[in-house]
Amino acid sequence: MSGTKWFDGIDLTGRAKYKALADHLSNAIETGALPVGERLPPVRQLAWEIGVTPGTVARAYSQLTDAGQLEAVVGRGTFVAPKRPVVAEEDWLRAHPQDDGVINLFSPRLPDMGQVSAIRAALRQVADGPIADLVEYPSREGFQPAREAAVKWLSDMPLGSVGHKDVVLCHGGQNAISLVLQAALREQKPTIMVEDLSYPGFRRAAEILRIEVVGVPSDAQGLIPEEIERVAQRSGARLICTSPEVHNPTGLHTPLERREAIVAACRRAGGVQILEDDCYRIGPARAQSYRALWPEGAWYVSSISKTITPALRIGFAVAAEGRYSDLRRAAEYGFFGLARPLAEVARIVLSDPETQRISAAVRDRIAEYIQIAVNMLGGFELKWRDDVPFLWLDLPRGWRASEFTLAAERAGIQIRSAEDFTLREGRAPHSVRICVNGQISLERFEAAMTVLREMLNNPPEQMTV
Known part of the structure; x- marks a missing residue:
């Protein structure tokens, strides 16, 4: 233990002290001021040296331990944890035989940039966690921390006013689409619209739910507003599915001005709802979501399948304003909710700054x-x-x-x-x-x-x- 010089200049004002301390520690670890294997001072000693309560230090240590930056060794103390390793390419090849030499460019496959180690650590933490997570049914109250973590994860997308009660955790983006269709449509024989060229998962979800599907023409900026009105009037469709940030399969983007025109067209067509699928976006959002532009008329779905891993099947459905009870009911009646261990893994992974x-x-x-x-x-x-x-x-x-x-x-x-x-x-x-x-x-x-x-x-x- 080399002392606490790395705490020079720490500022604990203006926010929760334990969070400020955790951020300062995390930065010291990232910059190398606190090297791997360095033993941190005992809780009470550090609390005395920097003028905070022992509880503040304990919470900061706990947060960074959960994040994998620190590790607590019983009887020895708290240490800076080793960096999470990236799986070597030869390990990928052993785990994923390349189909007798075939190169699969059919769907995106993510590189491991540390998520394998992070997921393994989360699974170990859940295995050692409360027994209730392994023997009890899912519950709304028990999932609140995971939903709050999801809201924070989605904060880079302008969604308007969103709290944890607006979010349902799903088994990936496809499950989220199905839940929204069940929650949003109330007609006896519903019809939805999709772009003429669109993600086939929209059609598959509609087919299994006995929902008719009709196409809407698009151009280089996405859906054509006038065509939405025309098709809605002719077909009676009450919802349209679209991916404005990253259109699948063309990769095109719908700019804000066109999105506003689409919302106006949906309003004129008698309140046609919008389901926005944002599963393929891996970079910053370029414009406001439909839910931000029209809170009571737009639903939003996303997942971690293209950013972290598709293996966990973690997705998110965000209800249109005032429609959360419909979305929650669709999930609870359909599958009760995610398995409790999976929801806890989601919380850990999504909350981890790493x-x-x-x-x-x-x-x-x-x-x-x-x-x-x-x-x-x-x-x-x-x-x-x-x-x-x-x-x-x-x-x-x-x-x-x-x-x-x-x-x-x-x-x-x-x-x-x-x-x-x-x-x-x-x-x-x-x-x-x-x-x-x-x-x-x-x-x-x-x-x-x-x-x-x-x-x-x-x-x-x-x-x-």
């Missing part, structure tokens, strides 16, 4: 893959953003989407055709979606892009035997 760093590291790593793809395929009609884990490619003359995906699969690369995102009666463009696979090396990903480029340069009618 999770934000991990999420940012995941985003930075994905940007490296995107840059490789742009360098290799940028000569073609490509839509991309470095904070979106996929690219949308309009194929050159000579290629049909279905033929291109089959040819890519024969070459050992799995991608998705535009037909997967089109309504049955719709016409699919000759385009494909290419996702980032962060569980293969950058070199292997670049090799896959090289193969795709060669295919694009040699459409079928130009190929020679």
Whole structure:
């Protein structure tokens, strides 16, 4: 124990002292002023030295222990914990055999930037936690800390006024979509609208709930407001599903002015509700959500599947203002709520300050893959953003989407055709979606892009035997 010089200049005013102390300690750990393995002073000694109560120090130590920055060793004291390791690439390969050499670019696969270790630590903490979490039914009161953690996690998205009572924890984003459809629609034979080219999960959720689906034309900025009114009047649809921050599959973004026009169109159409799916956003929000623009008419869903991990199946549904009881009832009647251990894992992971760093590291790593793809395929009609884990490619003359995906699969690369995102009666463009696979090396990903480029340069009618 080397003393407390690292506390010079600490400011404990203006907020809870234990939080200020925890932040100062965390910063000292991150900067190396407190190195790994350093033993911290006993609670009472440190409290006396900096002029606070022992309870303040104990709470700060506990917060950083939960976050994984400190570790308490019985009989020895509290120490700076080792950095959480990132799983090595060879471990990924052992855990995820690459399908006999096939490179899966069908759906985004996240790199491990520390989340594996964080999740393991959270699972251990739950296993050693209160017995009630392992033997009792879920409860609204017991889930409040997890919902509060979810509200804090979602605070980077302008959602308007949102408290923990507005949020329901779900089994991923798809489950959140289904819950919103059940909560929002009250008609005997409901109908919803989706973009002509849209996330197929909207249609699948509607199909299992016996909900009719109709398409709405879009342009480069998203849904066309006038078309919403026309389709709503013709079909009687009472809700529209859309992804304005990151449109799946094209990656396009709906600017604020268009969102405001869409809200106005929905109002004019008799109060057509909006379900906003924000599951693919991994960077900062670019505009206010529909819920912020129209609190009583818009619902919001998201998850951690594209930022931390899809394995835990943790998603969030945020009710339209005044509609939380409908959303909560849909969850409780359907599955009682998340398993208590899973809700506690969610609380730990979402509350951990390290999770934000991990999420940012995941985003930075994905940007490296995107840059490789742009360098290799940028000569073609490509839509991309470095904070979106996929690219949308309009194929050159000579290629049909279905033929291109089959040819890519024969070459050992799995991608998705535009037909997967089109309504049955719709016409699919000759385009494909290419996702980032962060569980293969950058070199292997670049090799896959090289193969795709060669295919694009040699459409079928130009190929020679």
